[in-house]
Amino acid sequence: MAVAAFAQVGDLWISNGDRKIYGVLSRPVDNRGKHPVAIVSHGFNGSHSFGKSYFGALNALGYQVYTFDFPCGSLNSRSDSNTMNMSVLDEVSDLKAIVRHFRGRPDVDKNRIVLIGESQGGLVSALTAADMPKEISRLVLVFPALCIPANWTERYPEVADIPDTTRLWGVPMGRRFFTEVRDMDVFGTIGRYGRPVLIVQGDRDNVVSVADSRRAAGEVYKDACLHIIRGAGHGFKPDEFKESIGRISDFLRPASR
Template structure:
C-alpha cells in the first residue's frame, strides 16, 4: 500500500464509505472561502500516480499545486481498494467509485474554508467516467472536467485487457484475473464486468445540467478519437471542448508544458462558470 507524503500546505484526510475508510490529500488555497476541485484518478491508479520526471510529483499532486496557485483548493482521493484507502480492489465497481466521489463532496461541505456551492469534479480516464456518472445522477457539482475520459467502457475496457479476458469476467460468477498492458496483474469481480457492459456515460451525461469541460488528446491511444465530441453532443447544457496534441498522460514524459496548459484551461473554465463571478485570478 502506497503512503503519500503531503507537502507543507497539504494534509492527509479520511472519511468512511460503507464502513471502509477512503484516504485523500486536501490542499487548501489561501482564500478565506475557496472553490474546490475533487481529483479522481483512473483505473487501477491512485491519487499520486505517474511521477513526472521533470518535477517529481505525480500528475495529480502537480495539478493540485498549480490549482492552488490559481485560487482553487483540491482534494485528491484513492478510490477504495487502491492506494491508502481500505477495501479490496476486486470489489470495485463504477457504482462504488461514484459513492466515494459523492462522499468526498459531502466531506468537503464540512470544511469551513471551502465554498459548498463551488465544488467541482475533475476526472482523468476512468475517473472521468466516474465524474460524468456522479454529475449526471445527482446534479450536485458546480462544474465537471473530463480529462481523457472513458465514454464507452464496453469498447475501451475489452481493448485494454483483451476481449477474451473481458468475456471470461463477464461470464464468470466469481473473480477474474486480468493482465494489464503495463505489466500489472489485477483481480476484478463479476459486478465490475457487468457494469462495464451496461454503463453508458455518454448517454448519462445528458442528465447533467451543469457546465462541462472536455479535454481530448489526438495522440491518446487509450480513448477512441471523437469521444470528447460525443460527450459534448450528448450534453445539453454549457460545455467546452479542448483538443490538443497530447497522449493519455498529457505528454508529461516530455515535461509539464501541455499539462500546465490543460490545468490553466480547466481552471479558467471553472472560474468563468462559477456561480460567484466575483472570484478573480489571485495576484
C-alpha cells in the same frame, strides 16, 4: 508536486459507510472564510499522486484541492489495494460521499464544488455529476474513459463469458466490475448534468477514443467545450500537462470570483 507557498497540505481521511478513503487536501492560506473546492479523481490503477499536480495552479485561484485513492481502485491504494473488488458503482458512491463531506465543511463554498476526473476517474466523475447536478458547479474530464462499458461488453458479450479474474495491465479484477458496467447507458446518463463541462484530450490517445469526447461535448452535454492537445496520448507529458492545466485554470477562474 507543485505547492504554492501560501498553501497548507495535509492528509484527510473521509468515510463512506464502512469504507475509508485516504486523500490529501491542499488549502490556500488567506483570510477568506470559504473557498471553492476541486475534487480530483484518478484513473485505473492510479492514485492520489495524480491530483497533486493541480495543487499550485488551483490553490492560486483560491481553490481547495482534494486528491484521493479510490478504495480497491489501485494496487497502490492507501484506502484499500484489493483490486479484485474494484467497482465503478462503488467509486461513484465514494465520490458522492466526498462531495457530501465538503458540502458540510464551514470553510467550503458549497455552491462552488468542482469535479476533475482522469480516464476511469473521468467516467466516475461524469456519472457522479449526473446524479448530483445541483451540487456540482463545474465538471472537468481529462481523457475520460466513457467507453468502459461498451469496450468490456464487446470483450465479454455474455455474462457467462466473464471469468472470475480478469487482468488488465497486470491488475487483477473480479467479475463484479464487468457485470455492473454491462447495464450502464453512459451517454444516456451523463447528459443529466447541465452545467459547464470541459473535456481535455490528446488527438493521439490510443486508449480512449476522441470520438467519444466529441460526442459528449457536441451531442450530449448542454454546455461543454472540448480542448484537443495535438500529439498527446493517454497521459500528458510535462508540456502537454502545462497546456491542459492552463485551459482548466481558464475554465475554473470565473468560479473563483
